[in-house]
Amino acid sequence: xxxxxxxxxxxxxxxxxxxxxxxxxxxxxxxxxxxxxxxxxxxxxxxxxxxxxxxxxxxxxxxxxxxxxxxxxxxxxxxxxxxxxxxxxxxxxxxxxxxxxxxxxxxxxxxxxxxxxxxxxxxxxxxxxxxxxxxxxxxxxxxxxxxxxxxxxxxxxxxxxxxxxxxxxxxxxxxxxxxxxxxxxxxxxxxxxxxxxxxxxxxxxxxxxxxxxxxxxxxxxxxxxxxxxxxxxxxxxxxxxxxxxxxxxxxxxxxxxxxxxxxxxxxxxxxxx
Numbered sequence: 001x002x003x004x005x006x007x008x009x010x011x012x013x014x015x016x017x018x019x020x021x022x023x024x025x026x027x028x029x030x031x032x033x034x035x036x037x038x039x040x041x042x043x044x045x046x047x048x049x050x051x052x053x054x055x056x057x058x059x060x061x062x063x064x065x066x067x068x069x070x071x072x073x074x075x076x077x078x079x080x081x082x083x084x085x086x087x088x089x090x091x092x093x094x095x096x097x098x099x100x101x102x103x104x105x106x107x108x109x110x111x112x113x114x115x116x117x118x119x120x121x122x123x124x125x126x127x128x129x130x131x132x133x134x135x136x137x138x139x140x141x142x143x144x145x146x147x148x149x150x151x152x153x154x155x156x157x158x159x160x161x162x163x164x165x166x167x168x169x170x171x172x173x174x175x176x177x178x179x180x181x182x183x184x185x186x187x188x189x190x191x192x193x194x195x196x197x198x199x200x201x202x203x204x205x206x207x208x209x210x211x212x213x214x215x216x217x218x219x220x221x222x223x224x225x226x227x228x229x230x231x232x233x234x235x236x237x238x239x240x241x242x243x244x245x246x247x248x249x250x251x252x253x254x255x256x257x258x259x260x261x262x263x264x265x266x267x268x269x270x271x272x273x
Contacts, residue, residue: 001266002104003259004162004186005094006203008195009111009118009132012217012243014081018113019058021080026073027061035061051112051151055133059143069135069143071116078120084220086245091126093247094255101259106186110158110203112150129167131158155203162186188212192258194251196243197227204236213258215239215251 010017020032029035035057043053062069091107098105106128109118115132118124133150135143148169150158157175161167165185166175181187188210193203196217204214214237216228221242228240241250 001102001190001262002106002186003098003190003192003262004106004108005255006108006110006159006162006191006193006207008200008217009109009113011196011219012194013087013123013245014083015220016082018077018081018117021082022077023058023074026067027065029061049149049151051133051149052146055135055146055149059135062143068141070141071135071137072141074114074116074135075120078117078124079122081117081121083123084243084245086247086249088122089247090245091123094252097256098259101263103259103263106162108158108162110150110155112152112155112199115148129162131155131161131169152199153202155200156206159188159191159203159206162191163188190262192255197225198231201231201236204231208236208238213238215241215254217241217243217251220244 007013017032017036019035024030024032024035036054039050039054039057042048042057043050046053048056059069067073095105107126109127109130109132111118111130111132113132115130115134118130118132124130131150132148134147136145136147138144161175163184163186164175164179188207189212191207191212193200193207193212193214194217195204195214204216208214216231216237216239218225218228218240219242223242224240228237231237232240239254241254243251245251
C-alpha cells in the first residue's frame with residue numbers, strides 16, 4: 001500500500017513564516033507585520049493575488065536597498081529555520097513505522113513559501129517533491145519574475161499530480177488526460193494532509209471529500225485556535241493536533257491510527273465476494 005503525507009510548511013512544520021529567518025534582518029525590517037501589512041494593502045489596492053504580491057514585494061524591497069535577490073541569498077535562510085519539536089527526527093521515525101506495516105510512504109511539501117529556501121533546510125531530502133513558489137533569474141542570478149506561484153487553490157493542482165503520478169510541473173497534457181482510478185498511483189483516500197489554517201482549506205476539502213484525511217496543526221503549546229475550531233466544526237478537517245512531531249505525541253498517534261485504518265479497510269475489501 002502506498003500512502004502520501006502532504007505538508008504545508010510555514011507554521012505547519014516551522015514556527016514562523018520563512019522570511020522571518022534572516023530575510024527581514026538582512027533588509028533591516030524590524031517588524032515583519034509591517035511588511036505583510038504592506039503586502040496586504042498593495043494586493044487590495046492593485047487587485048493582485050496575495051502570493052504574487054509578496055513575491056513581487058520581496059524583489060522591490062531588495063532592489064530599493066541595492067541587494068541582489070538570488071538563489072544563494074534565499075538558500076542561506078534554509079539552515080536558519082526553527083522547526084517544531086520532533087520535526088527533524090519525524091521522517092525517520094514514521095518511515096520506520098510505515099515499513100513495519102508494509103506501507104510505502106511518500107512525503108510531499110505543498111507550500112506558498114519559497115522552494116529556494118525549503119530546498120536548503122535539513123529536512124529537504126525527505127520529500128519526494130517540493131511544490132512551492134519559485135523565481136525566474138536573469139543571467140546575473142537576480143530574481144526577476146515569479147516562475148511558479150502557489151496560492152491556496154493552485155495547491156489542489158499538486159494533489160492531482162501526486163494522485164496521478166504526474167509530478168513534473170511542466171507536464172500538463174498527461175495531467176489532464178483521463179486515467180482510470182485504479183491506475184492512479186496514490187488514491188486520494190491514501191492521502192493525509194497537514195496544514196495550519198484557512199489557506200489550506202481547498203486542499204483539505206479535496207482530500208477529505210475523496211476519502212482521505214486532513215489534520216489542522218496548531219502552534220506548539222496550544223490545543224486549539226479559533227481557526228482550527230472553525231475548521232473542525234465546519235468538517236473541513238478530521239483532527240486538530242498540536243504541532244509536536246515527537247514519537248508518541250498526538251500527530252504520531254493520529255497518523256499511525258490512519259495507517260491501521262487503511263490497512264483494515266484493505267483487508268475487509270479483500271474479504272468481499
